[in-house]
Amino acid sequence: MRFWVTVIAFWLWSGIALGQSEFLKPLLSSDWMIFRAQQNKLVPYLADFHDERQALYQWVSLDQYTNPKIEFAARKELCIFLDNRLIFTADSTARYTLDLSSYLKPGKKYLLSVWHPDQQPDYASFRVPQEPLATLNIKSDTAYKPLVRQPSMHRSALIFFMVVVGLIYGALRITFYTDFVSIFRWSSFIKLSTLEEGLLSKPIGNWSSILFVLAFSLSFSLLIVAIHTNLEDLALLNQLFTATQADLISKILLYSLIIFLFVLLKYLFLRLMGFIFGVGEMVLSQYREFLRTLLGMGIFLPFVLLLYLGWWASTPQFVYWIANVSITALLVFTMIRTFHTVSKKYSLKNLHLFSYLCATEVIPLMILLKLIVFV
Numbered sequence: 001m002r003f004w005v006t007v008i009a010f011w012l013w014s015g016i017a018l019g020q021s022e023f024l025k026p027l028l029s030s031d032w033m034i035f036r037a038q039q040n041k042l043v044p045y046l047a048d049f050h051d052e053r054q055a056l057y058q059w060v061s062l063d064q065y066t067n068p069k070i071e072f073a074a075r076k077e078l079c080i081f082l083d084n085r086l087i088f089t090a091d092s093t094a095r096y097t098l099d100l101s102s103y104l105k106p107g108k109k110y111l112l113s114v115w116h117p118d119q120q121p122d123y124a125s126f127r128v129p130q131e132p133l134a135t136l137n138i139k140s141d142t143a144y145k146p147l148v149r150q151p152s153m154h155r156s157a158l159i160f161f162m163v164v165v166g167l168i169y170g171a172l173r174i175t176f177y178t179d180f181v182s183i184f185r186w187s188s189f190i191k192l193s194t195l196e197e198g199l200l201s202k203p204i205g206n207w208s209s210i211l212f213v214l215a216f217s218l219s220f221s222l223l224i225v226a227i228h229t230n231l232e233d234l235a236l237l238n239q240l241f242t243a244t245q246a247d248l249i250s251k252i253l254l255y256s257l258i259i260f261l262f263v264l265l266k267y268l269f270l271r272l273m274g275f276i277f278g279v280g281e282m283v284l285s286q287y288r289e290f291l292r293t294l295l296g297m298g299i300f301l302p303f304v305l306l307l308y309l310g311w312w313a314s315t316p317q318f319v320y321w322i323a324n325v326s327i328t329a330l331l332v333f334t335m336i337r338t339f340h341t342v343s344k345k346y347s348l349k350n351l352h353l354f355s356y357l358c359a360t361e362v363i364p365l366m367i368l369l370k371l372i373v374f375v
Contacts, residue, residue, distance in 0.1 A: 024067035026128040027100065028112070033057045045123075052120035060100075061109045068101035073125035081113040097129050155309060157248045161222050165302055168215040176208045183212065183295050200288045204267050213263050213291075214256075216298040221255035223305050227323050263294065270360055277356040282346050286360070289341040293334040301326070331368055335361045 033042040034053045042057055062068055074090035081087065082103050090096065104110060114121045173180045179199035199208060225248070267287050274280040304326045311319045338361055346353060 024128075025065055027060055027062065027066055027068055027070055028058055028126050030124075031058070032123050054117065054120060055113055055115040056121055056123050057114075058112050059109055060104070060112045062101070062104040062106050064106070067128050068104060069097060069099050069129055071095065071097045071125075071127055071129040073122050075116060075119060075122070077118075078114070078116045078121055081115065082110050084111075084113070095125075157252070158222055158226055158305065158309060161218065161252055162302055162305060165215060165219045165222070168211070168218070169299075172208075172211055172215065176211075179208045179212070183292060184299055200292055204264070204287075209291075210264075212295055213260055216295050216301075217256045217259040217263065218252075219298060219301040219305070220259050221252055223301050223308070223323060223327065224255055225252050226305060226308055227320060227327075263291070266290065266364075273356060273360050277352065277359075279346075279353060279356055282342060285345055286338055286342055289338045290334060293337040294330070297330045297333060301330075328369060331365055335365045 032045045034045045034050060034056060035041075036043050045053065045056060073095050074093065076090055076093045078090040079086060079088065080098070082100070085103075087100075087103055088096075088098055114123065114126075176199070179202075182199050199212060202209060267283075270283045270287050271280070274283040304323055308319050308323050339357060342357060
């Protein structure tokens, strides 16, 4: 008899301990309500039936089995009320974790209201925190902004375009083998004399040049979009509404077009600046070195993206740092290599020539780093 009493007592104690410590029920449910002014009452909100509303409501109550913390995505100026008392205002668009234990008395029912002045709040994001996050301090008005795991739909789009980049590079190697070797073979990459060979000896607008620049633009845009998808879309947009695959694809294509036009139009920019500074004879050599270094270093971008996709879930900050350093190194090394090549063929003792290189290489580099890395 004592044995069974001991077993039952242990079972009850362990059940209560486990229930209180780990598996607390959420404070909020998925059932939201809206206010119907004609009837002066709250009615259940049906997303497929009702229009978007700026305010959503839910009855909440706290007991010993309820987790008082809620995690949610909020646009800037989103407000949370308890019985018409303002308890939270989002100072920026981000994810927040809010502890309501100091505002709720056990056993009492409260009307929680979520309101935004311009748009419908992202009610689907309200949930129990999935991992221990720092509790939001309302008095200090600080926002907790963790990096977010990349959704599978974004990963699949990035992987798809990586396959496309690999196919383009493979097709270029088969179709334009001489041009491919003149860019990506190490012996060709380090020699100054190879600026007059292979792809670099052809006119800027020929098909092989355009295809090589297109492959680089696509791989570069994939890495940029991957970085800023997590810091911007996922932190600001995807937490508020699910970004569609088409949105991501359109952003990749847009960045690719911008990079593609930047590489090709830089030649016209150099011709213009060469005319202004009176150094038109060095423009072609400068652009060829710029193109060779940029395309040659760009072959490593898909590998950086593979590293990014593989390690993002486990070490996001480290991988994000690697991706930004890779982009910075690509741009800075291209500028240094261009300076070095031009200095080999032309003397840089002339301040006029040095000013030209600063205007055509250093200033555009600073602008690119500001727009891409230091946003």
